[in-house]
Amino acid sequence: MTDTPSSNRIDRLRIRHLRLLDLVARSGSLTAAGEALHISQPAVTKMLQELEHAFGCKLVERTTRGGRLTAAGERALERLRVVLGAIDAAGEALQARPEVPLVRLGMLPLVGVDVLPRVVALLRGQGTLPRLAVREHTVGGLTALLCNGELDCIVGRLQKEEADTLKAQVRITALRDEYLAVVCAAGHPLARRRQVALADLLDQPWILPPRGTHTRDVFEQPFLDSGQLPPVPHIESSSFHSNLAMAAASGFLTVAPSSALAAYKAMSNVQEVRLRTPFASGRLVFITPAEVAMPPAVAVLKKALEAVVGEDGRVGARTRHR
CATH class of the missing domain: 1.10.10.10 (Winged helix-like DNA-binding domain superfamily/Winged helix DNA-binding domain)
Incomplete structure (x- = not known):
């Protein structure tokens, strides 16, 4: 035919x-x-x-x-x-409080620790907070849901190679650069050192995400680049919330996105290890479908994200110049 x-x-x-x-x-x-x-x-x-x-x-x-x-x-x-995703979303949006727009937001767990709470507070204070249907998943899982029409937008972390692969299907707005922090309990010997080399991490006990995850790959790459075998973790766990809590209560080291540490460091539970060369981890980005016009409520969310992340950058700049 x-x-x-x-x-x-x-x-x-x-x-x-x-x-x-x-x-x-x-x-x-x-x-x-x-x-x-x-x-x-x-x-x-x-x-x-x-x-x-x-x-x-x-x-x-x-x-x-x-x-x-x-x-x-x-x-x-x-x-x-x-x-079909748009039709389903229209049905969901009209089931309750149809006067308030619905945004189906996909995000990595790290976004819910720091960025999303401040965005919600900002938009609620302005009286422009849409209803949010939030789904957490991996970057790959979220982008599949977005391309299938099951999400309106994503806040996640991408490496340049991943962004290049996706750019034909989606619009990507860079929010800020991220790095992967090595974390230990506040009383750990490494917490008191002004500079820690990669070799100092080899014999430490580790809690790490499972093999095949983005974070594990980022962690292992510097060791492989220097011709060393990466540390073998004593505990494997995909939840950085659990990993940080276990590290705070023990002599283990773990890794977590730098943006997720503020709340834990404020409670004096953990300390970031001062690495001589920090682990790279990509960019925090806002992603929407390329072929669908951005709904007004999604544009409002995007603007708030940029404002919150921009304020982080200004605070960081003032801190560095003191």
């Missing part, structure tokens, strides 16, 4: 037609898709024919196990999932 897509035929499609492709992709079965939509098998076949006629190409290939999307079907679904 190689017909040219017709806007008239596409205009006749219903939301169910769009959901059909998504359900076939998820279940691998036209029958299962029909059951999820509560329609008969002949009705599923008719819907698929109408969908393929509207787009002018074959979207689903029948197999002995049911059905799978063709390459064209996969490309179509990439775009349609954004539409």
Whole structure:
């Protein structure tokens, strides 16, 4: 089938037609898709024919196990999932307090420790705080949700290579540079030293995130670059909240994003180890879909993030010049 897509035929499609492709992709079965939509098998076949006629190409290939999307079907679904996500978001936004806009925000856990609380306080004080549906995940998980239309924006951390890979799909606004801090209890011997070299860290007991995580990769790279094997952690844990609490109560060292340390250091629980060469960790960024106009409520959130992070930079500059 190689017909040219017709806007008239596409205009006749219903939301169910769009959901059909998504359900076939998820279940691998036209029958299962029909059951999820509560329609008969002949009705599923008719819907698929109408969908393929509207787009002018074959979207689903029948197999002995049911059905799978063709390459064209996969490309179509990439775009349609954004539409479906927007429809679902519209429903969520109108379920309660429709006069207040809803923003579906994805973020790394570190953002909830310092940046997001101050953004919420700023916007509430201004009377412009939207309703927030917050989801925490890894950078990869968040960007997948964003591209599928399940999030409106992300606050996360990216390396330059990751930003280059994503820039065709998303808009990226740099907020500030981040680095990975090495942390110990306030009474640890390393806390009192003015300068600590990489070699001083090798024989220390460590609490680290699991292998394959962004933070673990950033931690291990300087050791590998210097021709040394990275320390093997005694404890592996993905929660930097738990890791910092364990480090504060023991002789273990751990790592955490620098922006996440302020609250813990203020309580005098932990101390940042003064490394001769800090670990690089990328940039804190604000990400939105490239092909979707930024809703006003998302723009308000972005402006508040830039204000909060900008104030951090001004405070840091004043501190350095004292």
